[in-house]
Amino acid sequence: MYKTHAISPKDSAVQIVQRLTSLYENKKLSEKVYLDTIFKTMVLVQSERISFSNKELLVLLTKYRQISWHKNNDERLKQAYYTILSQQARLDGRNGEMLYYAEQLSEIEQKVSNHPSILSLNLIATYYDSKLAFPKVTALYKKYKQFVGSLPKRIGNKEFDRKDVMRSADLLYLFSTAAYNAKDTALGAEVKRILAQTAQAIKKEYATDIEVLSRLRFSVLMAEHEQYRLSGNHGNAWKNLQQLDSLQDSPNTPQYLKSYIHFHVIDQKALFFLDTKKNDSAEHYINLLNGLIDKKSALARSQYMVKKYEARLLYNIGRYKESEDSLVKALEILEAEGTSTLSEVDEIMYALTKVEEQQLLLADSARRQRQSDRRFVALAFGSLLLLGAGLLMFLGIRRRQKARFVNFKLSLAQNIHDETNPALLYAKILAKEQRVSQHLNQKGALEQHIDHTMELIRSLSKDLKSDQQLLVSGLVQDIRQVLEKMSVLSEFSYTLRESKDIKRFLSHYQYSNLKAILQECITNSIKHAVFRHIYVTFSVNVNVLQIRYKDDGIGWEKDQVVSGIGLENIQDRIARLNGNVQIKNDYPNGFEIVMDVNLSVVA
Secondary structure, eight states, X not given: OOOBTTBOHHHHHHHHHHHHHHHHHTTSSOHHHHHHHHHHHHHHHHHTTOOOOHHHHHHHTHHHHHIIIIISOOHHHHHHHHHHHHHHHHHTTOHHHHHHHHHHHHHHHHHHHSSOOHHHHHHHHHHHHHTTOHHHHHHHHHHTHHHHHTHHHHHHTTOSOHXXXXXXXXXXXXXXXXXXXXXXXXXXXHHHHHHHHHHHHHHHHTTTOHHHHHHHHHHHHHHHHHHHHHHTOHHHHHHHHHHHHHHHHOTTSOHHHHHXXXXXXXXXXXXXXXXXXXXXXXXXXXXXHHXXXXXXXXXXXXXXXXXXXXXXXXXXXXXXXXXXXXXXXXXXXXXXXXXXGHHHHXXXXXXXXXXXXXXXXXXXXXXXXXXXXXHHHHHHHHOSTTHHHHHHHHHHHHHHHHHHHHHHHHHHHHHHHHHHHHHHHHHHHHHHHHHHHTTOOXXXXXXXXXXXXXXXXXXXXXXXXXXXXXXXHHHHHHHHHHHHHHHHHHTOEEEEEEOSOOOOBOOHHHXXXXXXXXXXXXXXXXXXXXXXXXXXXXXXXXXXXXXXXXXXXXXXXXXXXXXXXXXXXXXXXXXXXXXXXXXXXXXXXXXXXXXXXEOOOOO
């Protein structure tokens, strides 16, 4: 469907969504048809495993989000929106992002139905299961125990589509596995009873659906196997593995499920023979597992798991020193891949995903305010007879809107600060502890990235809290005042030029860094140069602010080593602004610093 002439599937998908949006905006598609078609299109795109980054998808679904939140404020449309985002994050392995959207989806579902959906529960449980956080999975079950217990009845009443029916069995398998791993056998037995009842309902309603029955069989067998393995019931565990073999070999089992079963069976057989100390068989399956992982280019966690199996095998046959060495290598795999900080990275991704979404909602709110302003202005000038009344009405509504908008910004700033900073601070502490434990003095890339992210979030909070909008013209005025004061004290003259288009917005982060850079330039000239005049030029070309700084000194000789950290500070600050800096030394005719910084696009 998506393959067109020399266009990638992803580009084709983008074109389809943009075309649908254009048809809707030109009133050639009704709102309902547009929304339904966009959702079905994105489901199909994801079924073909087309990858989108979070930002790409947020931009692509802009019109869908605007209708869902601001035109209709429809909880079911928001539910569909978060379904798309959470599924995309799951497909692309962005766990922190997946968890955030799954929690948002669950929150909206509870408003609509008083309980979460099978999809959101499955995503949240899958996340905590992947982190081996079994108590959190069992806590999730206990929180929604009543809903989970009603699954057999709901399936019998045909309340779920077939995908949710399959997810129901998967979810109960996750809950059962977590209960037995958490050593709560009573809870495990309780979940198994619900799984058995669910299996009966599925077999009755989907008696001829091969895929549904195969998925159900796999979930039931895996839940049973986890119970037998953890309780030491080796006889039943082996029978269970043979049943999984039969399911894998069955012509009725879908191919994608066969591959999934194949990996799990080999993994569980390796564990089984390690537990029963049948070392030759254990070695055989460990080698098979190693081969599968190599072919799949597996993550460090899978390589770590196999290395740990090898350590157990060596211990079983009495080669204790080699066993210890293998365990050390397993830990080295985790450290080399940075796996020890995966949870912290997920927390950062969770926090930044929330910030990204809140920024979009704020931008949508500002856009609606501008549209509202235009409507009221048109109304006020539409009739001279109603000018006075229209003006008063406009001012009153404008004041209320501004007050609501300011309150919204303050609340948003507080939420961003309170909910993201703790997660980032915790990640920073862990990164620092890791650096100290390795006896490293300089910060690593992760720690520097966390520091930069925290600084950006603090700046964003200041922007939201402030009633004033920072402009390039304000920066020019500040530098003019600095030059005026310093020229009197240090006896030099200056020329400051500016282009006409300088009433452009700057974030607090850009404003504070650019001001600090220019103050550093002036200070460097006073400290190190013999000069009488300073030249500063501000110009804006499309969305790029260019600042040129120059004094009439001589610069420095080409072979002279420039000491001090002034120029280094300037380069570092510009890099943090994602800008460019050129330092032009033209000895003995002086030097010039040229800085280019991207400005936000004004809608």
